[in-house]
Amino acid sequence: MAKNRITIKDIAKDANVTPASVSMALKDHPRISKDTRRKIQRIAKKMGYQPNFLARALVSKKSFTIGVTVPHVTDSFYAELLQGIEDGAVEFAYNSIHCSTKNILAKERSSIDLLMNRGVDGLIISSAENEDPYIKGIIDDEFPLVMVNRRLTSKPYCDMVDYVVPDNFSGADMAMEHLYRLGHRRIGVITGLPNTSTGKERTDSARQFLKHNRIKIESKLFVHGGWNKKDAYNATNKLLKLPDKPTAIFSASDEMALAAREAILDAGLDIPSDIALIGFDNIASAKYKGIELSSVGINTYEMGKTAAKIMVEKIENKISPMINKVTMKPELFIRRTCGFHPHGYTAKQAIKKMVS
């Protein structure tokens, strides 16, 4: 750590005042006369003073720092989310520090401990699981907490914590309906981790859609993608090996959808003529020509920013009795991986829905 840095003591000596006065003067406290304030500020600037964050936070019990946990940074969805949180925090003169949990509960816990020990003023968490007693403990302690993207799902805790999440139900519903209207009746689903709220809700919604539309639910059409490319690739192959394989696949994330896409193409099949494909998240690489993955998604960056904003509000209002529950409405982005189906939309209808 840097040594020999200028402290308020040094400034105090130079200005013939006490450290306390320097401290006050630097935060423009009216207690100090305008003249000495100016003088002290001038000297501080001249000496290149930089406040010691650690000392300040230690005594004031305030760090202007938000702790964040996300599964990975390399997942472009979370990279965007993280950037949103970072930028959002900065807008309110806060900073963020993050830890990657790799969807491992133990890692998430140690990350939370680490962040708390570092004196963060609040936590924004994309939880590894939807039932973590550890997180419940944080809620019980009334420590500022905002869950983002993923949240707790069981009563009563799910109602006691602020969150910003996509509307997974309507999102998955939109995706399924799109496939349905295109004429698909045999739809495979690549699920995320079932113990995450996103995984559970998107799968449940898909299941519900089938039920409402009187389509028989076959468990072999639901395969586990585990929120990662490798598992999703293998899961897709399971679907493809089915004697009566699906004509369309809904993947609970674009990351997994792109892996599914590889599997389908590797099997020598065509998208969408052999199999239609739709994902969830609308990540950047879904948009490239030649990929043009249809997807439902929200503005991920904004979701991060919103989470940061709510966090700051929570911190500053101290005991806010209000719980903020923000659900972001997803949009359907029709591209080229679903195509048309002989029994579905008319071309005219579909073209009208086309977006880039």
Next chain:
Amino acid sequence: MAKNRITIKDIAKDANVTPASVSMALKDHPRISKDTRRKIQRIAKKMGYQPNFLARALVSKKSFTIGVTVPHVTDSFYAELLQGIEDGAVEFAYNSIHCSTKNILAKERSSIDLLMNRGVDGLIISSAENEDPYIKGIIDDEFPLVMVNRRLTSKPYCDMVDYVVPDNFSGADMAMEHLYRLGHRRIGVITGLPNTSTGKERTDSARQFLKHNRIKIESKLFVHGGWNKKDAYNATNKLLKLPDKPTAIFSASDEMALAAREAILDAGLDIPSDIALIGFDNIASAKYKGIELSSVGINTYEMGKTAAKIMVEKIENKISPMINKVTMKPELFIRRTCGFHPHGYTAKQAIKKMVS
């Protein structure tokens, strides 16, 4: 910030010893007898003690934290790099905190200040520019510094700082040679920011390649992509509007290459038959079927890990006179965006070089 947490004082009271003894006991200092050590540790665990990082760092002047600056997290190259740094740091029981600089020098400086004020033990920087006097100041102060991906380029400072960077010269050379051997003689170059080491070296290398091969250097074939999609898209359009447009394009980054790809396809041209395309970085989305962007690249994640490792070594050995300069050899990843050229490689040669 969390209040009412257990401190060593609480433990001391409970164990009938002084806070100092608790402090030592918890770090297994042999000064404390085995019995009391055990006892204190047991009590600490029972009470759920968590050391206060801020207090510890303040007094010990050691935070076990590495500060990192990168341009963006949303750029998948930097996401991977950052994940490498994070994971690398954790392996040595360090942590990392990062700031995004958006390639803006002022942001980089304030980020560095912020990180230093937070008492980081060292800085890993992907500098916004290759000539920043501010960074030179850090070197003069002998504060632990490792530059990653981008570095300072001018004497004497470029020799005074540790770095882990790709071999930009040979990388760009490989890319150009690949195009050349495929028969291309009219090659467009999309450059990065010219005041970054990566931008400068990759462009210089391309220029040099042309010179060595007696190809006239035309400045209109060098267009500025600014390390971002939007600029790269527009830059590509400039190339495409040339009356004698290039038959191939080398882009200084994959991110820009993918934007170039969009521009080329938007113009109704084919890749590679109308225009061949090769990038630099070998990012994940270059690999998708239908994109299959040829690229030169290094293992970005490892580059991050290596930077973290060197950083920790620097910190722990205190006054290490050795400067670590690591240059990572790039590999050529031949995919489908360069294709063959009537006057180039034989198909046999090229197929031999094919990698997935």
Next chain:
DNA sequence: GTGAAAGCGCTAACAG
């Protein structure tokens, strides 16, 4: 208006 003093939670130098 300003100085003096206490203390945040911890470590490291002293004593005994």
Next chain:
DNA sequence: CTGTTAGCGCTTTCAC
């Protein structure tokens, strides 16, 4: 072997 003391750099309360 263990307790006492001082102090990291800062903020805040209490005097003057």
